[in-house]
Amino acid sequence: MKVVNKGIRKKDAMSLVTGKPVYTDDITQGSYLVVKLLRSPHAHALIEDIDIEKAKNLQGIECILTYKDVPQVRFTTAGQSYPEPSPYDRLILDKRIRCVGDPVAIVAGIDEKTVNKALDRIKVKYNVLEPILDFTKAKDNKIIVHPEDNFKALDSIGADNKRNLCASECTEYGNVEEDFNKCAHVIERTYHTKANNQTMMETFRTATNIDAYGRLNIISSTQVPFHVRRIVANALQIPKSKVRVIKPRIGGGFGAKQSVVSEIFPSVVTIKTGKPAKLIYSRKESFTNGSPRHESEITVKIGADENGIIKVISMHTLWNAGAYGDHGPTTVGLAGHKAMTIYKSMKSFKFDYEVIYSNTMGAGAYRGYGATQGFFALESAVNELAAELNMDPTVLRMNSMLSGEHVGETMPSYFNEVLNSCNLDKCLIRAKEMIDWDRKYPFIDIGNNKVRSVGCAVAMQGSGISDVDVGAVEIRLNDDGFYTLMIGATDMGTGCDTILAQMAAEALDCDFDNVVVHGVDTDLSPYDTGSYASSTTYITGMAVVKACESLRSKIINEGARLIGCLPNEVDFDGEKIYSLNNEKQISLKDIGNESFLGFNNYLTASASQSSPVSPPPFMAGLVELEIDKLTGKIDIIDYVAVVDCGTVINPNLARVQTEGGIVQGIGMALYEDIIFDENGRMVNDSFLQYKIPARNDVGTIRVEFEPSYEPTGPFGAKSIGEIVINTPSPAIANAVYNATKVNIRKLPITSEKIVMGILDIENK
Amino acid sequence: MEINLWINGKEFKDDVLPDTVLIDFIRSKGFYSVKRGCETSNCGLCTVLMDGKPILSCSTLALRGNGHDITTIEGIEEEALEFGGFMADQGAEQCGFCSPGFIMTVIAMKNELTNPSEEEIKNYLNGNLCRCTGYMGQLRAIKKYLEKGSK
Ligand code: FES
Numbered sequence: 079m080k081v082v083n084k085g086i087r088k089k090d091a092m093s094l095v096t097g098k099p100v101y102t103d104d105i106t107q108g109s110y111l112v113v114k115l116l117r118s119p120h121a122h123a124l125i126e127d128i129d130i131e132k133a134k135n136l137q138g139i140e141c142i143l144t145y146k147d148v149p150q151v152r153f154t155t156a157g158q159s160y161p162e163p164s165p166y167d168r169l170i171l172d173k174r175i176r177c178v179g180d181p182v183a184i185v186a187g188i189d190e191k192t193v194n195k196a197l198d199r200i201k202v203k204y205n206v207l208e209p210i211l212d213f214t215k216a217k218d219n220k221i222i223v224h225p226e227d228n229f230k231a232l233d234s235i236g237a238d239n240k241r242n243l244c245a246s247e248c249t250e251y252g253n254v255e256e257d258f259n260k261c262a263h264v265i266e267r268t269y270h271t272k273a274n275n276q277t278m279m280e281t282f283r284t285a286t287n288i289d290a291y292g293r294l295n296i297i298s299s300t301q302v303p304f305h306v307r308r309i310v311a312n313a314l315q316i317p318k319s320k321v322r323v324i325k326p327r328i329g330g331g332f333g334a335k336q337s338v339v340s341e342i343f344p345s346v347v348t349i350k351t352g353k354p355a356k357l358i359y360s361r362k363e364s365f366t367n368g369s370p371r372h373e374s375e376i377t378v379k380i381g382a383d384e385n386g387i388i389k390v391i392s393m394h395t396l397w398n399a400g401a402y403g404d405h406g407p408t409t410v411g412l413a414g415h416k417a418m419t420i421y422k423s424m425k426s427f428k429f430d431y432e433v434i435y436s437n438t439m440g441a442g443a444y445r446g447y448g449a450t451q452g453f454f455a456l457e458s459a460v461n462e463l464a465a466e467l468n469m470d471p472t473v474l475r476m477n478s479m480l481s482g483e484h485v486g487e488t489m490p491s492y493f494n495e496v497l498n499s500c501n502l503d504k505c506l507i508r509a510k511e512m513i514d515w516d517r518k519y520p521f522i523d524i525g526n527n528k529v530r531s532v533g534c535a536v537a538m539q540g541s542g543i544s545d546v547d548v549g550a551v552e553i554r555l556n557d558d559g560f561y562t563l564m565i566g567a568t569d570m571g572t573g574c575d576t577i578l579a580q581m582a583a584e585a586l587d588c589d590f591d592n593v594v595v596h597g598v599d600t601d602l603s604p605y606d607t608g609s610y611a612s613s614t615t616y617i618t619g620m621a622v623v624k625a626c627e628s629l630r631s632k633i634i635n636e637g638a639r640l641i642g643c644l645p646n647e648v649d650f651d652g653e654k655i656y657s658l659n660n661e662k663q664i665s666l667k668d669i670g671n672e673s674f675l676g677f678n679n680y681l682t683a684s685a686s687q688s689s690p691v692s693p694p695p696f697m698a699g700l701v702e703l704e705i706d707k708l709t710g711k712i713d714i715i716d717y718v719a720v721v722d723c724g725t726v727i728n729p730n731l732a733r734v735q736t737e738g739g740i741v742q743g744i745g746m747a748l749y750e751d752i753i754f755d756e757n758g759r760m761v762n763d764s765f766l767q768y769k770i771p772a773r774n775d776v777g778t779i780r781v782e783f784e785p786s787y788e789p790t791g792p793f794g795a796k797s798i799g800e801i802v803i804n805t806p807s808p809a810i811a812n813a814v815y816n817a818t819k820v821n822i823r824k825l826p827i828t829s830e831k832i833v834m835g836i837l838d839i840e841n842k
Numbered sequence: 843m844e845i846n847l848w849i850n851g852k853e854f855k856d857d858v859l860p861d862t863v864l865i866d867f868i869r870s871k872g873f874y875s876v877k878r879g880c881e882t883s884n885c886g887l888c889t890v891l892m893d894g895k896p897i898l899s900c901s902t903l904a905l906r907g908n909g910h911d912i913t914t915i916e917g918i919e920e921e922a923l924e925f926g927g928f929m930a931d932q933g934a935e936q937c938g939f940c941s942p943g944f945i946m947t948v949i950a951m952k953n954e955l956t957n958p959s960e961e962e963i964k965n966y967l968n969g970n971l972c973r974c975t976g977y978m979g980q981l982r983a984i985k986k987y988l989e990k991g992s993k
């Protein structure tokens with residue numbers, strides 16, 4: 079391969095590193111109204127009265143909107159394919175307040191100062207209600223988060239709003255009880271993961287205006303432009319034909335921008351006033367009212383035979399939806415299905431879950447999408463099982479997990495999909511070599527109360543959502559023979575514009591620079607569900623391959639016609655069509671130029687792709703820590719990751735994805751923790767209090783690939799974006815145990831918890 | 843209040859409110875490379891050079907800039923392209939939103955430290971957060987850039 083599998087520079091790299099104005103706020107300068115939200119200070123309340131008189135008359139205030147001014151039709155802000163599996167439980171502005179920060183009024187004015195002044199002058203009378211903040215106590219509680227009768231779930235997701243149930247399900251395969259009884263070893267443990275904020279560096283933001291055709295234009299930092307079009311149109315009760323969504327460069331998303339967080343508010347303002355409007359979330363707002371990872375409590379029970387081979391797993395999962403159900407019913411599914419599936423030796427399993435409403439901020443999608451929580455619980459339990467059996471946890475895994483040997487077999491806990499590619503065994507073996515596991519396991523004493531220990535975890539994810547995700551692309555031949563690749567997939571820094579162009583260049587035998595990429599404008603781009611669920615490389619990539627095949631045959635036909643041959647008498651080498659029988663030939667450049675003349679054919683091809691399967695990428699993550707047993711201080715020395723994402727389309731970008739995901743995972747493992755006070759207010763709503771990993775915190779990270787070949791993927795590729803966040807929490811917890819014998823089952827893993835754990839053991 | 847300062851060598855005379863922060867002043871003059879990532883001086887995205895030294899423009903009053911030379915990445919296009927090339931070769935700009943502030947700090951570091959060790963590099967840049975890349979690619983780019991500079 080000439081272009082695929084090369085570490086090519088990103089198409090937008092040089093404009094990003096020279097600070098070009100390419101993000102939402104940069105390209106929407108000029109007379110935009112400043113939009114801000116008045117937010118509730120209470121976690122649970124009913125608005126009795128809003129007095130906007132004193133604010134309305136301020137000079138420079140353009141409009142103030144309350145629940146009386148907006149449609150009262152429920153919808154979801156979850157960016158998912160219609161019919162969304164998330165309940166319709168929101169209004170743009172609601173009389174009922176369900177979490178601190180719920181919007182009460184939308185204020186638009188000439189500048190920030192004026193708008194702030196107006197916010198101060200709005201008087202709201204609340205009937206403050208007692209909130210239910212603890213999701214583990216919320217089911218069937220007398221406090222109901224969504225008592226409304228027009229609450230609606232489009233799908234049978236097991237929702238019952240009168241019981242605070244956003245979703246519930248129970249799946250069982252085989253005879254779990256019988257299998258547990260047969261097992262020589264059974265352990266059962268409960269784990270708790272906390273809510274984390276994605277903290278993409280560019281906060282939520284949207285600019286809106288009315289264009290020359292009288293349509294609402296939305297320029298937004300989003301991962302899901304087409305879902306934004308549908309959701310905004312529905313929420314505002316306007317035809318979808320009246321809405322156009324443009325995605326410029328995005329300053330990160332990680333799933334946060336798979337929800338329609340900021341788009342609706344300026345849209346209402348622009349519809350009401352006819353004027354351009356812009357809403358930029360502060361970092362604080364992005365913290366207090368974003369779309370964080372669901373907090374979870376997961377009880378794992380594993381049964382193994384006398385050799386430590388895993389025979390049966392059950393997972394019982396409680397999930398905190400918070401105030402709204404965005405992505406609740408779907409994220410939770412991954413906690414079980416994606417996690418358990420990795421243990422192929424399992425003969426039976428049970429997975430049941432409940433997603434519960436509470437009066438805390440509504441959660442959303444965050445890289446890993448529920449699998450991350452599931453893997454912390456399951457991998458920790460597997461590590462605890464290994465410890466009980468006195469086994470090396472890597473050895474225990476080698477005997478039970480998916481490997482190359484299982485290719486061709488069905489995976490019952492993974493919706494009976496067939497495993498087409500897997501190098502997980504090679505990943506683990508290589509990772510062990512890289513970190514020198516056999517020498518370092520479980521720990522090396524380095525004196526002064528300090529030890530260096532190692533820890534282990536494996537993980538998988540999917541590649542797109544089977545039978546749901548759609549990626550369509552169009553590719554055009556232009557004059558001088560260059561191509562335009564029109565995509566609806568959203569590059570959010572991930573580099574999909576680049577890797578899709580690499581695939582096109584490979585498929586068309588041309589230079590990478592000969593392919594120009596355009597994305598995303600819902601008026602121009604072919605439909606794509608958006609960039610989430612690790613779908614772009616696998617789904618949209620395959621659409622690129624198909625479209626290029628189709629264009630290729632059109633080029634061959636047209637070229638043959640132009641030189642007076644039959645299509646089967648010529649070949650195409652990427653630069654020219656040439657006769658197989660004589661000297662006749664025509665360059666691609668000439669075909670392109672000819673195609674712009676009236677009597678010839680303009681050449682373009684499109685293709686759309688969806689997949690009945692979601693092939694899992696695999697990864698082994700091993701960590702070496704230094705732990706001070708006196709203070710509990712943890713330093714990450716080395717993190718080793720070996721990934722099987724199928725064919726690596728761009729090794730540089732895949733490597734940086736992996737490094738970035740691991741560092742986010744380290745943040746989740748060691749400090750990221752959204753904390754609410756007793757009134758439901760988020761306490762740590764800034765980078766000062768909500769620490770994310772800085773350069774000094776992460777030690778060394780080393781990444782290698784063990785590519786398998788996925789026959790259903792483009793050039794053999796699977797996905798990389800999400801899997802990379804799944805191993806740090808369980809691997810670090812394991813290394814902490816190997817150093818101290820302390821099992822931390824509630825994230826984050828803090829020095830205090832370690833020291834308390836050591837003291838507990840000593841006092842026993 | 844009247845101020846008079848230079849941004850990338852160009853003089854700006856303007857009336858500013860006492861509480862206008864430098865980042866807003868700079869962006870209002872069309873230098874959009876300067877980004878805001880927080881309200882608590884923790885992210886480093888807004889880093890610009892004042893008389894050659896890195897400062898956080900989000901927590902510096904425009905008034906403080908009076909009489910000073912401000913440099914943003916638009917003002918050092920050549921160096922940005924050079925170092926940026928090393929970044930691009932690693933894929934170390936992912937979303938790129940942190941890149942301008944990060945690169946300004948790297949340039950300041952290069953002027954300030956000779957042959958910095960890995961530890962010194964990490965310390966110097968510790969205030970520049972990046973949520974995408976995990977920092978390793980940035981470090982590889984810096985090392986290659988400094989290596990080249992010392993040849
Ligand atoms: S904007 Fe975060 S430090 Fe200046």
Ligand code: FES
Pocket residue numbers: 279329330571934935936937938939940941971972973974975
């Ligand atoms: S590249 Fe996205 S924050 Fe650094």
